[in-house]
Amino acid sequence: MLKRLAIIGFGSTLIGVGINGFILPFHLINGGFFGISLLLNYLWGLKAGVMFILLNIPVYLFAYKADPFYFVNGLIGAIISGMMFEILMPLNGTIQLPIISSVIIGAVIIGIGVGVMLRFHISPGGMDLLALLIAKWSKVNVGVIIFATDTVIILTGLLLLQNARFFYSLIIVAIVGLLATIITSF
Template sequence: MRSGVSIAIGSLLVASGINMFFVPHHFLDGGMIGIGLLTYYWFGLPPGLTIIVLSVPLYAIAFYKDRSLFYRSVHGLWISSLMIDWLHPLSDRVYLSPLACALLGGATVGIGIGLMLRVGAATGGSDLLAQLLGRGFGFNPGKVIFLFDSLVLLAGLSVIGGEAFLHSLVAISTVGFFTTLLAYPTHNDGFSFR
């Protein structure tokens, strides 16, 4: 029950943050969400559907390599991706400066992802890929996610332009901060980074 509630609330926060704060200014996030946003900005394709389609091969690998990881993550993928597309009408409801949107959007998305990671769910295949590479080859999943996020952001530079690129860096940094804060709490007092 707790897991389902965390996935639902986390997905709602991710979808709201993406649509209210990122889409109006053409910001990118990292990972599969970033690729979904890139395909939306470039081709007009629904980002949530793109995330699902591109994540299917990675989830198929997870199904055969680590079923518990697959089962913990597949719900987060479906719910968050569908909510991203379903809440798209929110993309023309907030009128704030690009910097405010980068910070607020990053916090909203980061809290959502942090809540989901806390119960073992993921929003897309890049997080799953990082976990599989970490377990299979001993790579640090955080470093793999950072590398993948950086590649997505660099790939989007020509699509979103320099100003949106810089604001996307702020947004992704804010996402990372709040994700780490919520996904890895200590059991003693408050939160700490691992």
């Protein structure tokens, strides 16, 4: 249990640092429920960490019935990830880099955090939990599933906010998906 909590703490911290330090300053999004939470924050000013936890509820109810092991790991992962996101919010705007550098560094940090958690069958959020369950049933790599769903979220954000900078978000999704695929392939 301590090893699992250490993995969740490590992964959640990386996700919080990557999003708050490198993605939020440019009002970009990553995928999954974090991406949807950020969209809700940008559109209506809702607290992204709180929205992230609330959006996870339906997926976790499904996971509870489908696979209790994934449910418990995912629930702890989502709560700690949401808390770390809020705790690390003061990083927003403290790191001054050009947008492409920020996108690449942030995506690598997030990708490592997500990949490490997924490697140990722990999800940092509902979409990732859903991807873990689909990967378990379909034998498709979880990183590929995450990349596909995250791309849909980014394209939705692009259409809703009509901000060309969201094309940078596609780079984030590609790097996170690639790192998750690599880390979970071993």
